[in-house]
Amino acid sequence: MRYPFPVGKADFIQGDEAIARAAILAGCRFYAGYPITPASEIFEAMALYMPLVDGVSIQMEDEIASIAAIIGASWAGAKAMTATSGPGFSLMQENIGYAVMTETPIVVVNVQRSGPSTGQPTLAAQGDIMQSIWGTHGDHTLIVLSPSTVQEAFDFTIKAFNLAEKYRTPVVLLTDAEVAHMRERVYIPNPDDIELVYRKLPQNEEEARLPFGDPHGDGIPSMPIFGKGYRTYVTGLTHDERGRPKTVDAEVHERLIKRIIGKIENNKHDIISYEKFELEDAEVAIVSTGIVSRSAIRAVKILREKGIKAGLLKLNTIWPFDFDMIEELAEQVKKIFVPEMNMGQLYHLVKEGANGKAEVELISKIGGEVHTPMEIVERVVG
Amino acid sequence: MAVRKPPITTREYWAPGHAACAGCGCATSLKLATKAFSEAMEEKYGDPNAFAIAHATGCMEVVSAVFPYTAWKAPWIHVAFENAAAVASGVEAAWKKIGRKGKILAIGGDGGTADIGLQALSGMLERWHNVVYLMYDNEAYMNTGIQRSSSTPYGAWTTTSPPGKYSIGEDKPKKWVALIAAAHQIPYVATASVANPFDFVRKMKKAAKVDGPAFVQVQCTCVPGWRAPPEKSIEITRLAIETGVWPLFEIENGDFFNIKIQPPGGGAKVKREGGRVVAIEFKKPIEEYLKLQGRFKHLFKRPEAIDELREQIKAMWKTLGVDVTLPKPEE
Numbered sequence: 225m226r227y228p229f230p231v232g233k234a235d236f237i238q239g240d241e242a243i244a245r246a247a248i249l250a251g252c253r254f255y256a257g258y259p260i261t262p263a264s265e266i267f268e269a270m271a272l273y274m275p276l277v278d279g280v281s282i283q284m285e286d287e288i289a290s291i292a293a294i295i296g297a298s299w300a301g302a303k304a305m306t307a308t309s310g311p312g313f314s315l316m317q318e319n320i321g322y323a324v325m326t327e328t329p330i331v332v333v334n335v336q337r338s339g340p341s342t343g344q345p346t347l348a349a350q351g352d353i354m355q356s357i358w359g360t361h362g363d364h365t366l367i368v369l370s371p372s373t374v375q376e377a378f379d380f381t382i383k384a385f386n387l388a389e390k391y392r393t394p395v396v397l398l399t400d401a402e403v404a405h406m407r408e409r410v411y412i413p414n415p416d417d418i419e420l421v422y423r424k425l426p427q428n429e430e431e432a433r434l435p436f437g438d439p440h441g442d443g444i445p446s447m448p449i450f451g452k453g454y455r456t457y458v459t460g461l462t463h464d465e466r467g468r469p470k471t472v473d474a475e476v477h478e479r480l481i482k483r484i485i486g487k488i489e490n491n492k493h494d495i496i497s498y499e500k501f502e503l504e505d506a507e508v509a510i511v512s513t514g515i516v517s518r519s520a521i522r523a524v525k526i527l528r529e530k531g532i533k534a535g536l537l538k539l540n541t542i543w544p545f546d547f548d549m550i551e552e553l554a555e556q557v558k559k560i561f562v563p564e565m566n567m568g569q570l571y572h573l574v575k576e577g578a579n580g581k582a583e584v585e586l587i588s589k590i591g592g593e594v595h596t597p598m599e600i601v602e603r604v605v606g
Numbered sequence: 607m608a609v610r611k612p613p614i615t616t617r618e619y620w621a622p623g624h625a626a627c628a629g630c631g632c633a634t635s636l637k638l639a640t641k642a643f644s645e646a647m648e649e650k651y652g653d654p655n656a657f658a659i660a661h662a663t664g665c666m667e668v669v670s671a672v673f674p675y676t677a678w679k680a681p682w683i684h685v686a687f688e689n690a691a692a693v694a695s696g697v698e699a700a701w702k703k704i705g706r707k708g709k710i711l712a713i714g715g716d717g718g719t720a721d722i723g724l725q726a727l728s729g730m731l732e733r734w735h736n737v738v739y740l741m742y743d744n745e746a747y748m749n750t751g752i753q754r755s756s757s758t759p760y761g762a763w764t765t766t767s768p769p770g771k772y773s774i775g776e777d778k779p780k781k782w783v784a785l786i787a788a789a790h791q792i793p794y795v796a797t798a799s800v801a802n803p804f805d806f807v808r809k810m811k812k813a814a815k816v817d818g819p820a821f822v823q824v825q826c827t828c829v830p831g832w833r834a835p836p837e838k839s840i841e842i843t844r845l846a847i848e849t850g851v852w853p854l855f856e857i858e859n860g861d862f863f864n865i866k867i868q869p870p871g872g873g874a875k876v877k878r879e880g881g882r883v884v885a886i887e888f889k890k891p892i893e894e895y896l897k898l899q900g901r902f903k904h905l906f907k908r909p910e911a912i913d914e915l916r917e918q919i920k921a922m923w924k925t926l927g928v929d930v931t932l933p934k935p936e937e
Contacts, residue, residue, distance in 0.1 A: 259717070259753035259766070267753065268765040275772040283754055283766050286688060286722035311686055342663060342686060 225415065228276040232414040239377040239404040240307075243333055243397070244269035245412060246381035247305050251420055252331070253279035254304040256293035258286055258312060261345045262401040263335040266307040287312035291319040291332065298328045299458060301449040303385055303422075307333035309401075310352055311342060313359070320394055321360030322460045324484060327436065327445070329388035329395075329423055331381070336400040338592050347592025348402035350514055353569040356396045357543045363481050365488045367395045367495055368543040372517040374408035380540065386421040387495060391487055392444055398542060400565070402515040402594055423447045426454070436480065437465030443487035492544040499538045502528065506535030508604055509557040509582075511550070511574050513539040515594050516563050522597035527604055534604060542570070550577025554584075561604055563587035563595050614641050614807055617654060623676035625669040629836025631800045631826030631843055632666050632742045636713065638800070639740050639824070640680065642807040643711055646814035655680065656708030657814075658697055662690035662718035665749040665828075666742060688722040690714045691730035691739055698735045709814055710737040716757035717747040720783045727783075731790040731819045738813045738820045741783055744828035752831045756781040759851070760915050762901045763833075769904040774911045779918045784857075785925065787821035791860030794820040799852055800827070801844035805868060809856065825852050833900020845895040848872025850888045850919055850932055865926055885929040892916060893935045 229235070229245050237245075244266050247255070255274060257267035267281070274281035280297070284290040287308050294304035308316065313334045323330050336352045338344035352359075356368045367387050371377040377399055384395040426432035426446040431439045432454045439445060445465075448454040457467035462477045470476040488495065502524050503509065512520040517538040527534035537553060550573075554560060560582050562571040571586040578584050587603050589595050619640035626633035640659075648654040658681040661667045667684050670676060685693045694712035701708060712730070714723050719741040730737060746764045747753040754764040759780045769775040788795040793816040798806040806824060813820035825846060827839040834842055846852035847870050854868035869876050873889035892915065896902040905911045916932045923930040 257766075258722070259747040259750040261750050264750045264753060264765075268751070271766040272768055272770075275770070281766070285724065285756065342684075 225277070227415070228273045229412070231412050234409050234411045236407055236409055237374065238265060238407050239371075239374045239399060240265035240335070241269050242374050242378040242410050243307065243381045243399075243404075244273065246378040247331070247385070248273055248277055248279070249412070249415055249418055250303065250382040250385035251422070252303045252305050252385060253277065254294060254297040254302040255279070255281045256284050256290045256297070256304070256306050257281075258284055258290050258308065260287075260309045260312050262337055262404050263307045263309050263333065265404070266333060266335075287315040288319065291316040291323075291330070294330050295319060295323055295326070295328050298330050299450050301451070303329070303389065305331040305333065307335065309335050309337045309345075310339045313352060313355065317359040320366070321362060321364060323394040324360065324364040324366055325460045326458050327392040327447070327484065329392050329447075331384045331388055331395050331397060333381075333397045333399065335404040336398065338590065344592045346401065348400040348515060348565065348594065349590065349592065350400060350516070350565040350569070352398065353513075353542060353564070353566065356398045363485065365485045365544065366393055367391070367488065368398050368541065369395065370398045370513045370540060370542050371403055372514050372538065374403065374406060375410050376540070377403055378410050378412070382418060386419070389421045389423045390444070391491065391495075392423060392447055393488065398514070400515055425449065432456075434465045436463055436467050438483060443483050443490065488544055492546065495541060495544055496546050497540040498546070498549070499540065501536040501538065503535035503537060503553070505533055506556070507533040507558055509535050509537055509553055509560045510600065510604070511537045511539065511553075511560055511562050511570070512564065513542055513570060516565060519595045519597045519600060520563060523600035523604070526597060526601050530605070532604065539570075545573050545577070547573075547577040550574055551579050551581060554578035554581035557582055559583045559585065561585050561587055561600065563589070563600050565589055565594065613804070614638070615645050615654070617641065617644055619644060619679045620670065621676045621679055623672075625672050625675070626666070627829045627836065629827065629829045629834075629839035631839050632744055632828065633669070634800045635742050635806070635824045635826045636666055636670070638803055638807055639810050640711070642810035643709075643738070643814050646811040647708065650815050651707045653708070658708070658710055659683070660685060660690045660694035660697060660710060660712045662714035662723055663687045663749070664715035664718050665744075666713065666715065668749055687718050688726055690718060690723060691726040691737070694737045694739070695730045695733060695735045698737050702736070710735070712737050712739045714739070714741055715748070716741060716743045716745055716783075717755040720757040720781050721755055724783070724786070727787070728790065731787060731792050731821070734792075734818050736818060738810070738822065739787070740810070741821070741823045743823055743825050744831060745780070746828070746831050748828045748831040757783065760918050761905050761911050763904065764831075764901070774908060775904065779922070782922065784821060784823040788857040788860050788862065790819075792819045792821065793817065794856070794858055796822050796856045797852070797854055798822055798824040799843050799847055799854065800824065801840050801847060802854065805854060831901070833903070834898060838898050842895065842898050845890065845898070848874065848888070849890045849892045849895045850874075850886070850923065850930055851892055851895050853923065853926060855926060862927070867926065867928060883928055886923070887931045888933060891933045891935040892919065
């Protein structure tokens with residue numbers, strides 16, 4: 225297989241470009257999109273690359289259609305992705321819930337810009353953290369990943385596909401205009417060195433008959449993709465193990481929703497990823513995600529130089545969330561600071577996790593610019 | 607000394623200081639459209655300012671909203687991409703209820719009209735709101751960096767329809783939203799061009815004066831998106847008319863049979879039967895239009911694609927009930 229970009233070597237590219245290349249190396253062969261700043265470059269790269277790797281890049285009439293198309297493509301057996309920003313992500317919410325309910329593996333990239341509404345289209349923000357977790361209606365869960373560098377944008381895109389396929393779930397790659405438009409050195413591995421996961425396919429009639437059941441006992445059913453001879457029934461209505469609508473049966477609804485949430489919750493330690501920096505002896509902790517972590521690392525170094533025992537917990541996964549880990553951290557440190565580019569979203573998760581064991585303080589910044597390290601340092605010093 | 611009356615009001619609604627590119631055809635279209643609208647309001651209601659504007663996200667929204675360098679001299683509501691027609695519907699219905707006289711001008715580009723806003727447009731037309739919807743058609747998503755729309759013509763380069771080994775560029779025929787609008791049997795539908803300002807102003811005034819919904823689709827050059835020299839902006843749109851690429855027509859009450867077709871000029875021979883245009887023999891080849899634009903440059907290495915475009919243009923005219931002959935360039 226020849227790739228339309230260099231592999232097995234480093235390159236100097238934008239975050240958006242890194243996401244597109246990673247998707248192709250992760251086996252994505254179907255992209256449906258709609259233009260929106262600051263995510264358009266992902267689509268433009270896909271428009272160039274997809275014909276060269278025998279894939280599909282298709283422009284839809286809006287974001288609702290874009291996510292619907294990748295759901296369709298996923299049921300046709302393709303690894304599929306779409307990318308957008310806040311306004312488009314809002315339009316996609318109904319179908320994100322549909323993908324959760326129908327256990328359709330898809331990857332949705334949200335390159336955050338400042339909102340609400342049209343907001344500041346070219347500037348970065350982290351205002352969609354809560355929406356990425358809770359944007360769609362009803363009881364649900366999904367996976368949200370958050371890169372802070374262009375390399376992570378690449379790596380987490382591959383991870384997003386693997387998690388989507390492994391757990392038959394939509395995965396949101398939540399990045400921002402800063403990471404997406406920044407150019408950095410990225411190592412693009414050889415395709416042979418990339419571990420890829422593909423969804424479980426039914427091995428026999430019995431499995432194929434239970435596309436929404438639990439034939440393996442792990443809560444993750446095999447996916448009888450269309451065109452393999454099975455008459456699979458897919459619906460966003462409450463459905464039984466065979467996919468048949470059962471909309472007034474409380475037991476069926478409870479069994480279905482608890483399994484869908486359980487397959488993520490029960491495996492959250494496999495899914496959750498984080499990095500600890502100078503936390504061993506820390507007395508104050510910073511908890512951050514995404515681009516702000518870059519400033520937070522520098523802030524920790526400056527604070528250490530000043531003799532303050534600071535450390536950083538950088539969250540690569542935003543959801544599922546390890547509340548227990550935050551509580552342990554709160555038992556260790558006196559205070560936790562949460563710098564984020566919004567009016568306080570991750571802060572609420574951290575505060576819930578800390579469970580009153582340590583004070584949690586929000587360092588909010590809005591308007592489109594990332595916190596400078598000194599802005600974090602000054603708040604920690606007090 | 608006699609002072610000649612200016613051909614159109616000197617009142618400005620699209621104010622100076624906007625950030626559009628040099629040679630932007632769409633800026634010209636909005637300047638003319640609002641002037642025409644104002645004149646129509648004065649003639650119909652005695653108040654030149656009896657209108658409000660609902661504007662979808664798009665390049666003309668962005669360049670006209672860089673306060674304090676410029677501002678609209680009319681009540682103006684900018685709404686997300688898909689909503690201009692729906693918000694205009696709301697303003698109009700509320701105005702009607704409180705007895706306020708006037709009309710709403712909804713503005714959207716081709717992406718905001720032909721793609722994401724099509725549902726809202728159809729709803730607005732079907733509910734018969736007293737709104738004029740102006741679609742400024744620069745044939746791609748220019749604001750986000752030149753991505754194709756369903757109004758992008760066959761063969762055009764855009765960043766999401768890149769020509770290359772496996773692609774000739776945009777590979778589908780242009781979607782004509784004016785014909786979709788006319789299918790709603792609304793009082794007035796027209797296509798226009800910034801290269802023919804008097805015709806455009808007349809159509810905008812007519813649209814503004816009818817009772818009920820109206821739709822006008824105006825072609826306007828995007829200098830960066832079409833890879834066109836700014837000083838050729840009007841010339842290119844004129845060539846679009848003269849070569850048959852861009853038809854100028856009016857359809858009233860969905861009466862396709864009595865479609866009014868404006869003569870294209872450029873030496874074209876128009877044949878009429880009973881006052882109705884039935885055939886046009888164009889004299890200028892479409893290559894004259896294509897060659898001025900970088901977005902079609904690659905087609906000149908693939909003449910079969912230009913022939914395909916010619917066939918599509920013929921088919922489009924056939925939909926309008928006109929048999930056209932399109933010449934090939936002389937060898």
